[in-house]
Amino acid sequence: MKRVEWQDCREAFYVDGSLRDIYVRDTTLDDWDLFLGAVSSLLTATFVDGEPYPLPTQASEIFERSAETSFLLKIILGQAKMNCHFFTEEEIELDIDPSEVTSQVEFDAIVDVLALIGSALGRDVILTDENVPTSIWIVFDAINADVRFMTD
Structure with a gap:
């Protein structure tokens, strides 16, 4: 997978x-089960109604x-x-606060998670503006196992 540079796509954040x-x-x-298996090693915490809870399999x-x-699953990637x-x-959705993505380090961690999820499911994973799935910034392309920044 080629490296996507933070400087080239910081406008997404x-x-x-x-x-x-x-x-x-x-x-x-079945996709959700694959997702849970893929991210289980990254989890920092899971909660049910705000209380700590073990991740179901x-x-x-x-x-x-x-x-x-x-139910809330939380993954901490440095400061993000x-x-x-x-x-x-019918849809796996995660969210991130763009103010927490301030360098190549956090950006690489996010790209790694996109690739982990996409590879485990054999599916494309997209990063978009909040609640606007058609406003795509970044794509993990599962067929090519590559990440692309979507420019105008």
Whole structure:
């Protein structure tokens, strides 16, 4: 995988009070299980209704309880944090605060997680503006195992 330089794509992390979202679209519970397996070694904490909770091995355990509980998976990458809230089975979504991505170090850690998830699922992973999945900044292309910064 070629290295994407922070200087070339720092504009994706402009600070305007919104987050950046990371998506894998059109997912199934099997994809979620692969996701949990892939990120389990990176996890800093998991919470149910704000209380520490062990990471389930099956996504179905999370989604079966989602009507009555709030599940949060947190990954800390240096000063940057990624959060996954398990909104829907059909889409894996994580968020990051762009103000926490200030150097090549944090950026590389994020790109590594995109590549880890994309490789484990064999699926493209995109980083977008918050709640705007069509406003794509960065793509992990699973077919080519490569990361691209999307310029105008």
